[in-house]
Amino acid sequence: xxxxxxxxxxxxxxxxxxxxxxxxxxxxxxxxxxxxxxxxxxxxxxxxxxxxxxxxxxxxxxxxxxxxxxxxxxxxxxxxxxxxxxxxxxxxxxxxxxxxxxxxxxxxxxxxxxxxxxxxxxxxxxxxxxxxxxxxxxxxxxxxxxxxxxxxxxxxxxxxxxxxxxxxxxxxxxxxxxxxxxxxxxxxxxxxxxxxxxxxxxxxxxxxxxxxxxxxxxxxxxxxxxxxxxxxxxxxxxxxxxxxxxxxxxxxxxxxxxxxxxxxxxxxxxxxxxxxxxxxxxxxxxxxxxxxxxxxxxxxxxxxxxxxxxxxxxxxxxxxxxxxxxxxxxxxxxxxxxxxxxxxxxxxxxxxxxxxxxxxxxxxxxxxxxxxxxxxxxxxxxxxxxxxxxxxxxxx
Numbered sequence: 001x002x003x004x005x006x007x008x009x010x011x012x013x014x015x016x017x018x019x020x021x022x023x024x025x026x027x028x029x030x031x032x033x034x035x036x037x038x039x040x041x042x043x044x045x046x047x048x049x050x051x052x053x054x055x056x057x058x059x060x061x062x063x064x065x066x067x068x069x070x071x072x073x074x075x076x077x078x079x080x081x082x083x084x085x086x087x088x089x090x091x092x093x094x095x096x097x098x099x100x101x102x103x104x105x106x107x108x109x110x111x112x113x114x115x116x117x118x119x120x121x122x123x124x125x126x127x128x129x130x131x132x133x134x135x136x137x138x139x140x141x142x143x144x145x146x147x148x149x150x151x152x153x154x155x156x157x158x159x160x161x162x163x164x165x166x167x168x169x170x171x172x173x174x175x176x177x178x179x180x181x182x183x184x185x186x187x188x189x190x191x192x193x194x195x196x197x198x199x200x201x202x203x204x205x206x207x208x209x210x211x212x213x214x215x216x217x218x219x220x221x222x223x224x225x226x227x228x229x230x231x232x233x234x235x236x237x238x239x240x241x242x243x244x245x246x247x248x249x250x251x252x253x254x255x256x257x258x259x260x261x262x263x264x265x266x267x268x269x270x271x272x273x274x275x276x277x278x279x280x281x282x283x284x285x286x287x288x289x290x291x292x293x294x295x296x297x298x299x300x301x302x303x304x305x306x307x308x309x310x311x312x313x314x315x316x317x318x319x320x321x322x323x324x325x326x327x328x329x330x331x332x333x334x335x336x337x338x339x340x341x342x343x344x345x346x347x348x349x350x351x352x353x354x355x356x357x358x359x360x361x362x363x364x365x366x367x368x369x370x371x372x373x374x375x376x377x378x379x380x381x382x383x384x385x386x387x388x389x390x391x392x393x394x395x396x
Contacts (some may be wrong), residue, residue, distance in 0.1 A: 099342065
């Protein structure tokens with residue numbers, strides 16, 4: 001049997017040996033280096049997982065991170081340190097910014113079960129295994145044909161209210177039903193759409209599907225708000241408020257049924273024009289959400305300028321809540337800030353019950369993520385919403 005290879009880099013030989021023992025129990029073939037410089041001399045890109053201590057004499061862990069990035073290392077990286085938690089946090093961010101595949105971190109001293117659980121949860125394919133060839137991004141011609149043929153479809157991910165745990169909204173997400181490759185995620189085709197001026201066509205195609213679905217839900221007695229991401233390109237259209245108004249009228253809906261999610265990056269491209277358009281959209285009754293809050297350079301400035309009704313906490317903070325006190329403090333602070341500004345606060349990236357419980361205790365209004373439900377097509381999400389509504393009514 002071929003075992004994935006794990007390398008431990010730690011100047012404490014006893015601790016490195018302990019990590020190797022746990023790794024072998026978790027199904028890895030493990031080897032240790034007690035000298036980081038020696039590791040850098042001998043490394044041949046053959047590790048599936050690297051467990052790296054930050055505080056080492058001579059060459060330290062940050063220098064190893066720089067080295068691994070320069071080598072194009074694709075191993076899963078686990079960081080350990082007995083130093084200030086802030087240093088571990090910063091090293092994690094550094095590794096991710098350098099393009100490394102960060103898999104987790106542990107503060108020394110750590111227990112057997114903590115390390116075993118972390119390593120056992122890693123999804124690692126041994127290097128002599130030939131993975132399925134990845135799907136290449138489509139050409140612009142393929143994407144044009146897909147839009148013409150209606151292959152771009154709307155999927156929906158629920159947002160659950162944490163005050164009563166009922167479903168009040170969904171986020172619309174684009175998917176491509178490719179005739180050869182099956183269902184493709186947005187990461188494969190959104191960049192092509194943006195680069196070749198097709199993002200507006202894609203946005204409107206998905207919007208029209210979502211509005212038709214929203215009307216269908218209303219006819220079935222399901223009161224569900226729909227959120228959709230707005231691109232930077234779409235936010236440059238001065239007639240957008242009128243077009244959006246016409247869209248909801250044609251489907252017999254109120255503007256308040258639609259939440260327009262806007263990132264800070266999209267806002268900053270043409271700020272004055274964006275401010276004009278978003279203010280008029282808000283005046284017409286549409287809801288506005290600032291997406292990925294906390295990742296831009298001027299989050300507070302944008303909150304002060306734009307009449308947002310909702311604040312969406314970036315998933316990177318939510319995902320880290322369990323093991324990162326700083327991330328947890330940021331989430332709690334953003335929830336308080338949003339409520340002070342009379343906004344609903346949404347947490348995305350909720351993948352565990354523990355994080356859902358933390359968000360509920362903090363007073364967060366809405367949550368979405370794989371722990372609640374994955375994105376689903378219209379028919380499937382409708383059945384899911386009906387079941388949730390029935391369960392909520394029975395428990396009321």
